[in-house]
Amino acid sequence: MWRQQELRLAPRPRGFHLITDEVADGLAGLREVSTGLLHLQLLHTSASLTLNENADPDVRHDLDAFLRERIPGDLPYFRHTLEGPDDMPAHVCASLLGTQLTLAVRGGRLALGTWQGLWLGEHRDHGGARRLIATLQGE
Template identity: 75%
Template structure:
């Protein structure tokens, strides 16, 4: 089976947001897939996707703090500044973390580890709504 669709995410504040359940709800066809792969591609260059710990809220805080220290706004050597001081740091963060992930699907669900979740990293103050292109490939039976 092959299935492809866009998933639309509402505008989110700057930071890291757990989107695992939202993605799974948007893809009811996951339940038909016994074994497969789900590829998610974020259709933007100033946000990111990452797989990380999904339980402790301190993870969100610590990821935000680390990225802010690693890529601060206002660096004098950034030339791409017409879209605001948060834009170029957002592009750097998206390049470092990545804008796509591939997840295993098993028995109709995402095959994630006990503490794993899918996170959207919103690296702009007002990034707007975001779009994911989801491509599912798998077998309906074993």
């Protein structure tokens, strides 16, 4: 079985956001898959997807603070500045963290570790709604 659909994520402020339930609840056919894979591809270049801590929101805060300190918007060698001071740092963060994930599916659910969750990294001050292509494969 193969299914592909687009998921739309509501606009969020800059930072990292736990989106595990939003993605799982929006996937048609997930409960029907006993063994499979889910591939998620974010259709943007200034946001990211990553798998990390799902329990303590301080982890999301700390990673955002770490990236903001190391990739500020006022680096003198950035040439791509027409879209604002947060745009080029957002592209750097998206490239470092990535824009796609492949996850195991088991028993109709995402096969995540106890403390794992899907994060959307919003790296723009006003990034807007984000879109994901979700491709579900399994039996």
